[in-house]
Amino acid sequence: MVAKVNIVGRENRSYEIRTLSGDELHNLNTHADSEYLVIDLGKVKDRRADFNKTVQVAMSAAMSAVLASMPEFAPRKRKVKEASLSQAVNEATDATDKQARAARNALRREQLNARILTDSVWLTARELSEKASFKNTNPSAGPNRWKAAGTIFALQLNGKDKYPQYALDEGFRPIPVVKQVIALFGEKKTPWGLAIWFGSENSWLAGKKPKDVLATMPKQVLLAAQAEVEGGTHG
16 A cells, blocks of 8 residues: 655655555565665564554654755755645554555454364365265365255365365265255355354354254254344354
């Protein structure tokens, strides 16, 4: 993010405020006859709730220090256009805050996805075909038919479909309630959304994960899915 600050002096000038990552700072295209003011905003994960206020104070103080050091401003005590400076600082702070939120959200998604994957067994199409005793020469044919019919879902991992083993009964056939849940959510949940729902503790199931009670509590699992579709919460 780049914000320009207009300063009134002997000539109208524009100064830039940029929010850069460490890598971007290393690659900054600088000029030998220019001077730069750098403020270390710290690591994203170390920022506290009052970070925005701290950045505003720091940037305002820094700009004031820069202006005070400029000889052309000393004789007549030229004034900075305070509204422009304040707006630029606010814009820079907002951009930094958005970057921090995006980084936190990305980290949470990565951690959640990792937990979902490690908490269950995920089968490739070939593994599922072997366990289900499909006779097709194409190992993906049978699982693909199930997925197309909505009886099971799959996650795309490294370019391959991975099917949840918990969605299968002892004969490695899809458990009927899984199809009902998939149909109930429809386009409201992506395959990852389904995986997270099945793999998360659910208050409608007394804190149990739907994936763990598909065979023993199918009616309750379906009711839990209906409750979420109708606006209820779980977890």
